[in-house]
Amino acid sequence: MNAKAPKGTRHVVVIGAGVVGLSTAWFLQERGIGVTVVERDHVGAGASHGNAGWIVPGRAEPLNEPSALTEGLKGLVAPHGPLRVSPRCGPATLLFLARFARHCTPGRRDRARRGLLGLNAASTAAYDRLIAGGLDVPVIDAPIVAAFSSPGRIGHLPPGDDLAALPLGEARSLAPQLGPRVRAAVHIRDARYVEPALLVRGLAKAVVDRGGTIHTGRTVTRVRPGAGVDTDDGTIDGDAVVIATGAALSTLAKEHGVRVPVAAGRGYSFTVRLSRPAPGPLYLPEQRLACTPVPGGLRIAGVMEFARPGARADRHRFDRIGRNAASMLSGADWSDRTDEWAGDRPLTPDGLPLVGPTRTPGVWVAGGHGMWGVTQGAATGALLADHLATGVAPDALRPLDPRR
Ligand SMILES: Cc1cc2nc3c(=O)[nH]c(=O)nc-3n(C[C@H](O)[C@H](O)[C@H](O)COP(=O)(O)OP(=O)(O)OC[C@H]3O[C@@H](n4cnc5c(N)ncnc54)[C@H](O)[C@@H]3O)c2cc1C
Structure with missing residues (x-):
């Protein structure tokens, strides 16, 4: 070779x-x-x-993990979920998704x-x-603080040597942005x-x-x-x-x-101001959102969308991401979003x-x-x-x- x-x-x-x-x-x-x-x-x-x-x-x-299949089916019918397949995504994308499904x-x-x-x-x-x-x-x-709505949800994170236990009290002092709905946390090291x-x-x-x-x-x-x-x-x-x-x-x-083939899996991000700086990244696995400190605020990124090639960014996505993030985080000004952005992840089946x-x-x-x-x-x-x-x-x- x-x-x-x-x-x-x-x-x-x-x-x-x-x-x-x-x-x-x-x-x-x-x-x-x-x-x-x-x-x-x-x-x-x-x-x-x-x-x-x-x-x-x-x-x-x-x-391409087996759960991606059920997520994908949900994405066909639930327009606001973290994975969205537009019915107008076009034949090439549908063909790609069929190939992708075979690898799940x-x-x-x-x-x-x-x-x-x-x-x-x-x-x-x-x-x-x-x-x-x-x-x-x-x-x-x-290290990244991953936050969950219940301890039972931690098991949904793929296991790995980079995970370390993180008592909730310690998580809250490390990440003052964790809201009252957060009931469990884990540390992702080597990040x-x-x-x-x-x-x-x-x-x-x-x-x-x-x-x-x-x-x-x-x-x-x-x-x-x-x-x-x-x-x-x-x-x-x-x-x-x-x-x-x-x-x-x-x-x-x-x-x-x-x-x-390489297909586009669109993602979205924006930045919000914080009342206190975030000392490190936060991960919300249930909402599939990655949050990264930026000067004065936090960038919130997520969503996997298969849309028609060339389709404009769906503005409702930003509202939905904001609402999902706000359900787990506090101390952010959700009404003032800046740097709204959409970009295409290059995906293979x-x-x-x-x-x-x-x-x-x-x-x-x-x-x-x-x-x-x-x-x-x-x-x-x-x-x-x-x-x-x-x-x-x-x-x-x-x-x-x-x-x-
Ligand atoms: C919301 C979101 C969050 C993400 N978070 C992470 C993360 O935390 N960590 C991580 O590892 N990855 C992350 N990713 C994935 C990562 O962003 C991509 O995998 C990576 O940026 C792809 O880089 P690339 O150079 O291959 O493609 P691109 O950055 O898309 O670059 C390709 C370039 O080629 C140019 N181009 C295309 N066609 C032509 C042409 N014919 N002639 C000349 N130029 C051309 C384009 O204009 C573009 O600038 C995230 C992606 C998204 C959408």
Whole structure:
């Protein structure tokens, strides 16, 4: 399965300036390879902007678990739940969901879990390399307080070595935002978080400072094998190309034999002001909401929505998320939401990202990280750069082969 990197690869065109594309560019530079990043909009225009920013390798589970099926059926009929399938989502999305449903068995979920182990294990070290290499972005170590409406609900959280008991009194002193409905809590250790907009901006700055070029406002229309890319404003040459276009990955990658489709699972976030600062992230598993401290407030992120491609963000979602969060948290001004944002998670039906070579020599892909592109983005960049530069696939990437 090893794909030989084109002999003497000196310059790579990376398509997409999200966390995955920019991390890949940075780690290629570490290997002495020149990079040009091409972005159709602006740096961080996709899912990498307003997400929760959690780096939680112990929690980065595949989405295709058996309970996702019942959640999905509920999502078809309950328009306000955390998972929503719009009846107008279109045939391609329905086909994707049918494929996804086939992967929601315990056996396939476990296979996906095993497939992610190597990538998750490389997450912390990859961020440490970025920081040691001068990335000027705070990556904050902070355990997450997960809050529940009853002790019996704790068992719904997937088990893991990163979970630690947290008596309710201690949880309340650690997280003064926990409201009276919270009756149980647990600690998720080995967690870090970033401000995602700062992360992509910091990565972009580092790539440019190290001699790379970033073209924004240019859409890649075609990848030319071994020669670079066509854009809506001329061609850009390179010895190899990495397609890192998030939820749009299939558009360019299909022609190069990537048969696993990538679909958009839209999520939403906004920020509220707090009367007291939140010392760390909060997780509300029953509401499926991730809450991250930002200066002066808290960003609330969640929802998985399958909508018609190109459909506008559903404004009612923000109200619904606010009401759900307010049922568990206090000390926030829910009437004053800022930074309302919607972004498309790049999802694959088998719960595994696509990282590695395509069937066309010199054309690579990096994407499909779904819920976990921030956690896994830096490791993806590091491992893909190793593969591309040496021609030898790291073990961690074998289950993620885009030619599967
Ligand atoms: C609400 C929410 C919360 C989340 N929270 C977390 C979290 O806490 N932790 C975590 O690990 N993950 C989280 N995620 C997931 C994470 O945000 C994504 O997995 C990740 O951002 C995907 O990064 P990417 O670089 O692959 O894609 P993107 O960030 O979408 O970047 C792709 C880029 O490609 C560009 N592009 C597309 N087509 C073209 C083209 N033809 N030519 C040029 N450019 C193109 C786009 O404009 C875009 O900028 C969350 C997601 C959401 C929606």
